[in-house]
Amino acid sequence: MEQSVEAMSAIPGRMYEAWNRGDVAGFFADFAEDVLFAELEGTVYRSRAEAVAAHEQILGTVMKGSQLLRGEVVFARIVSPGVGVVHSRVGIQMPGEEEPPSTRFSMQLFVTVWQNDRWVVTALENARLLSLESMAHLESMPAG
Numbered sequence: 001m002e003q004s005v006e007a008m009s010a011i012p013g014r015m016y017e018a019w020n021r022g023d024v025a026g027f028f029a030d031f032a033e034d035v036l037f038a039e040l041e042g043t044v045y046r047s048r049a050e051a052v053a054a055h056e057q058i059l060g061t062v063m064k065g066s067q068l069l070r071g072e073v074v075f076a077r078i079v080s081p082g083v084g085v086v087h088s089r090v091g092i093q094m095p096g097e098e099e100p101p102s103t104r105f106s107m108q109l110f111v112t113v114w115q116n117d118r119w120v121v122t123a124l125e126n127a128r129l130l131s132l133e134s135m136a137h138l139e140s141m142p143a144g
Contacts, residue, residue, distance in 0.1 A: 005084070008112050008119045009076040012088040016068040024055045031121045032113070038125045040106055065095040074107075082114040089129060105129040 011030045018026030028048050031037070037045040045051035059066075071090040078084045089107045091100030111123040 003078060003082065003084075003114050003119070005076045005078060008078070008084045008086055009073045011086060011110065011112070011119060011121060012071055012073055012090070012108065016071045016090060019059070019066075019068045022059055022064075024052055024059055027055065028052050030119070031124075032115065035121055036123045040126045040128050063092075063094075067093045069093050069100055070105075084112045084114075084119065086110040086112060103128075103130065103134060 014030060015027050018024075018029070028035075028051055031048045031051065033048050035045070035048050035051065037051050039045070043054070045054060068090045069092075071088060074087045074089060076084065076086040087107065087109050089105060091105045093100040093104075105128075107127055107129045109125045109127075110121050112119040113122045114120075
């Protein structure tokens with residue numbers, strides 16, 4: 001396999017499909033063993049094993065039956081031989097919902113490296129995608 005943008009861009013889609021099957025190991029299959037993964041609420045996982053363990057609990061409880069929908073790769077680029085970035089966006093739909101609400105969309109920035117003839121995720125930041133209006137509303141709420 002060659003170091004193509006297309007191969008790198010396929011990672012988020014495989015992750016979304018695995019999540020929708022409830023397959024935590026599949027969700028993290030493209031991650032390096034020593035990945036750094038910053039979650040949207042600020043948790044930082046420092047290995048694939050740590051991220052898998054946490055997400056087995058998450059997918060078994062609060063996110064059980066959730067689906068990742070409307071996933072898209074916004075951009076992907078090889079920035080140097082063997083190093084690339086991918087930016088994707090996706091919505092999370094909970095059981096019983098018709099559509100994910102606009103407040104439940106997130107964006108991910110992947111840093112990938114070429115290892116053993118494939119792209120692997122060495123760092124990922126997952127952040128909530130919020131409009132300026134939503135952020136202003138949150139900031140106007142009383143602290144508590």
